[in-house]
Amino acid sequence: MATVNAPTSQTSPASVPPSVFTLPQTAQLEALYTIIRDKDTPRGEFLFYSDRIIRLLVEEGLNHLPVVPKTVTTPTGATYEGVGFEGKICGVSILRAGEAMEAGLREVCRSVRIGKILIQRDEETAQPKLFYSKFPQDIASRYVLLLDPMLATGGSAIKAVDVLKEQGVPEERIIFINLISSPEGLKNFCTKFPQTRVITGWIDKGLNEKAYIIPGLGDFGERR
Amino acid sequence: MSDTPEDGMPNVPLDGGNFGSLPSSTSTTIQALKNTVLKSHGRPPWYGQDGEPITDAFVIGVAGGSASGKTHVARQIVRSLGSIPTVVILSQDSFYKRHTPEEVALAMDNKIDFDHPDALDMPMFAQCLVDLKKCRQTNVPVYSFTEHQRLDETQYLYGAAIIIAEGIMALHDPALRAVYDLKIFVQCDSDLMLARRIRRDVKERGRSVEGVLDQYLRYVKPAYDNFVLPTSRYADIIVPGSDNHVAIELISTHIRRQLRERARHFRPNMVPRRPNDAPVPTETSSNSKEQRHHNLILLPQTAQLKGIYTILRDETTAKQDFIFFVDRLATLLIEAAVELLPFRPKSVETPCGVEAPGKELEAHCVCGVTIQRSGGPLERGLQRVINDVLLGSLLVQTDPATSEPLLLHVMLPKCVRDRGKAKDTWVFLLDAQIGTAASAFMAIRVLLDHGVLQDHIVFVTFLVADDGGVSTLRRAFPEVRIVTGAIDAHLRECWIEDATDENDIHRRKVWVIEPGMGQIGDRYYL
Numbered sequence: 001m002a003t004v005n006a007p008t009s010q011t012s013p014a015s016v017p018p019s020v021f022t023l024p025q026t027a028q029l030e031a032l033y034t035i036i037r038d039k040d041t042p043r044g045e046f047l048f049y050s051d052r053i054i055r056l057l058v059e060e061g062l063n064h065l066p067v068v069p070k071t072v073t074t075p076t077g078a079t080y081e082g083v084g085f086e087g088k089i090c091g092v093s094i095l096r097a098g099e100a101m102e103a104g105l106r107e108v109c110r111s112v113r114i115g116k117i118l119i120q121r122d123e124e125t126a127q128p129k130l131f132y133s134k135f136p137q138d139i140a141s142r143y144v145l146l147l148d149p150m151l152a153t154g155g156s157a158i159k160a161v162d163v164l165k166e167q168g169v170p171e172e173r174i175i176f177i178n179l180i181s182s183p184e185g186l187k188n189f190c191t192k193f194p195q196t197r198v199i200t201g202w203i204d205k206g207l208n209e210k211a212y213i214i215p216g217l218g219d220f221g222e223r224r
Numbered sequence: 225m226s227d228t229p230e231d232g233m234p235n236v237p238l239d240g241g242n243f244g245s246l247p248s249s250t251s252t253t254i255q256a257l258k259n260t261v262l263k264s265h266g267r268p269p270w271y272g273q274d275g276e277p278i279t280d281a282f283v284i285g286v287a288g289g290s291a292s293g294k295t296h297v298a299r300q301i302v303r304s305l306g307s308i309p310t311v312v313i314l315s316q317d318s319f320y321k322r323h324t325p326e327e328v329a330l331a332m333d334n335k336i337d338f339d340h341p342d343a344l345d346m347p348m349f350a351q352c353l354v355d356l357k358k359c360r361q362t363n364v365p366v367y368s369f370t371e372h373q374r375l376d377e378t379q380y381l382y383g384a385a386i387i388i389a390e391g392i393m394a395l396h397d398p399a400l401r402a403v404y405d406l407k408i409f410v411q412c413d414s415d416l417m418l419a420r421r422i423r424r425d426v427k428e429r430g431r432s433v434e435g436v437l438d439q440y441l442r443y444v445k446p447a448y449d450n451f452v453l454p455t456s457r458y459a460d461i462i463v464p465g466s467d468n469h470v471a472i473e474l475i476s477t478h479i480r481r482q483l484r485e486r487a488r489h490f491r492p493n494m495v496p497r498r499p500n501d502a503p504v505p506t507e508t509s510s511n512s513k514e515q516r517h518h519n520l521i522l523l524p525q526t527a528q529l530k531g532i533y534t535i536l537r538d539e540t541t542a543k544q545d546f547i548f549f550v551d552r553l554a555t556l557l558i559e560a561a562v563e564l565l566p567f568r569p570k571s572v573e574t575p576c577g578v579e580a581p582g583k584e585l586e587a588h589c590v591c592g593v594t595i596q597r598s599g600g601p602l603e604r605g606l607q608r609v610i611n612d613v614l615l616g617s618l619l620v621q622t623d624p625a626t627s628e629p630l631l632l633h634v635m636l637p638k639c640v641r642d643r644g645k646a647k648d649t650w651v652f653l654l655d656a657q658i659g660t661a662a663s664a665f666m667a668i669r670v671l672l673d674h675g676v677l678q679d680h681i682v683f684v685t686f687l688v689a690d691d692g693g694v695s696t697l698r699r700a701f702p703e704v705r706i707v708t709g710a711i712d713a714h715l716r717e718c719w720i721e722d723a724t725d726e727n728d729i730h731r732r733k734v735w736v737i738e739p740g741m742g743q744i745g746d747r748y749y750l
Contacts, residue, residue, distance in 0.1 A: 026563050027583050028565065028567070030567070030582055031584055031585055034572055034580070034584060038574070039574055039575040040572075049611075052608070052609060055555065063527055065527070065528075066527075072539070073538070074537045074738075074741065074742060076737075078738045080533075080538075082531070082534025083530045084531065107608075108552060110548050212576050213576075214576060215579070216576050216578070218574060218575025218576060
């Protein structure tokens with residue numbers, strides 16, 4: 001029996017850390033990225049097609065959550081041995097670009113709680129600095145889907161996980177979701193947090209001298 | 225001037241059944257309705273279990289002089305046939321040629337001979353009839369008598385079991401005569417035809433007797449003598465233009481017998497109504513991997529997918545949850561289905577000024593067709609995945625008396641209605657489940673009739689019953705791909721009750737999939 005792209009997550013190349021999962025690299029997915037990378041794509045289309053990728057990423061991320069056996073009775077009176085979702089989740093978006101992923105998250109996880117983090121570069125130290133955060137009170141008992149569309153150097157994502165760990169969220173209960181990542185960023189992030197899973201749609205070539213992902217898609221937050 | 229032009233009245237299809245209430249006097253009805261589509265209770269299967277059409281439509285040509293009563297004869301035949309599926313009466317007036325501006329000016333001056341065979345686009349007339357006879361769609365041109373020009377719009381026709389082509393030149397062209405199963409010539413006395421014509425044109429079109437006679441002598445009479453009357457020798461039967469009850473009775477008896485014989489001849493080849501009527505599959509078992517792999521695609525059975533199905537199968541799931549998870553599942557199914565579309569390389573420049581190699585869709589048109597009502601829950605997913613997707617629908621219902629599917633309504637996107645575009649169109653066919661596969665079978669046949677290629681059809685569904693009609697479906701249409709999230713073991717016959725009021729409870733037999741999800745359309749909509 002044929003299945004669509006048999007493995008759930010394509011096994012990543014050897015150089016990629018084991019905690020990194022990419023979406024199945026189908027022609028269809030490549031076409032989606034081609035649309036959002038194109039500098040001439042109008043905003044409406046950018047929104048529509050980036051939402052599609054975000055939904056696929058969230059669906060993939062959710063597959064890393066645990067399920068428990070559950071038996072139900074169907075309307076025809078038959079019993080069905082299925083599974084039930086286990087554990088509570090919440091989203092945390094890294095401002096500003098991460099907010100753009102919230103709509104896609106809510107299409108898959110209805111009325112999910114969403115926390116926010118604002119991280120900016122400190123001009124004095126040139127290090128990422130936490131400016132603002134707001135989380136659900138019981139975040140320590142939830143699985144966290146951390147949202148940031150682009151993983152470039154990994155600076156703010158690392159800072160965000162640090163903040164979440166301070167809130168009591170174990171590293172292994174965080175799933176970091178992004179659309180495009182650079183090999184450098186993945187290496188930095190996964191070296192620091194080997195237990196945190198990273199779901200990425202596409203791994204690009206690298207960074208340019210301004211630390212932008214190449215070929216990338218420009219400033220995600222600005223294009224939305 | 226032509227046979228019976230409808231001044232200022234476009235040839236629109238008129239939904240029917242009420243033709244019986246029209247006055248039967250030829251002189252008043254002849255110009256009322258030209259191209260007419262008469263629908264009845266729905267169209268039973270017109271194809272066998274190999275998926276091929278088993279019978280052509282029955283085509284009748286009716287010729288005769290102007291005002292001889294052709295339309296009347298056509299309508300009387302339809303009336304005496306009684307309950308039959310769709311009938312189309314096609315007028316030759318639709319097939320006047322496209323004119324140059326000079327010709328239009330001449331026509332406005334009454335200086336073009338519309339009663340000459342050259343005024344008609346005979347190859348197109350023949351092609352339309354051949355398409356209809358072969359159960360394909362056709363787009364009939366629309367001719368405006370006020371503008372004296374063929375309009376850019378066309379009239380879409382599909383699915384008629386009987387086609388009646390009428391016009392003074394209906395028997396003139398050999399290509400037309402080759403299509404007809406029955407050729408009728410309406411013979412009428414010249415005096416009577418002239419009298420009817422004068423009365424009609426003076427009374428209803430405000431013409432002077434002088435003008436009518438002038439046109440008659442200049443165009444109508446010579447055309448009749450030179451082109452119309454001689455074609456009577458091709459007719460199978462010549463019908464008098466008045467007092468023709470006996471002739472019409474004879475004709476309809478003949479047609480009924482012809483239709484019955486075709487039906488009897490093909491009945492053994494009909495699609496099985498119940499899955500256990502299906503012949504033993506030729507493959508060793510329905511689980512044979514070879515049979516499965518290329519045209520039945522099952523989503524990866526991930527934890528989330530199983531969790532979604534568990535919620536949807538649970539009879540205690542609340543309506544709002546059911547709708548939410550159906551939409552989510554539909555999106556996943558459509559995402560998997562669009563992966564079957566073709567792509568070609570395309571390179572773009574990113575905002576960073578870098579060239580990025582990529583891909584783009586290589587399809588002229590992608591659309592969705594929903595099998596109503598239960599295919600509707602998949603539409604949201606399609607709209608989330610394909611921006612501004614074109615959507616059509618088919619209404620297929622099961623005839624409670626025969627358990628056969630009936631095609632009740634066809635509303636297809638433009639790119640499918642147009643035969644030239646249909647072959648380049650990809651269609652996502654949506655239905656909640658494949659049980660007996662009777663409606664899936666009919667829907668796929670409709671698309672193939674329109675010229676959509678088998679391998680451009682992707683059937684998307686929540687559930688497939690393993691022991692249902694899916695194996696017959698896949699044998700008949702091996703290139704059609706089916707995308708589903710779950711394959712259930714059984715199809716079971718059961719009765720459901722529709723209580724319209726306390727005393728009036730209708731029981732209808734349905735096939736349910738087990739363990740299944742219950743009646744998906746009801747749980748989503750009601």
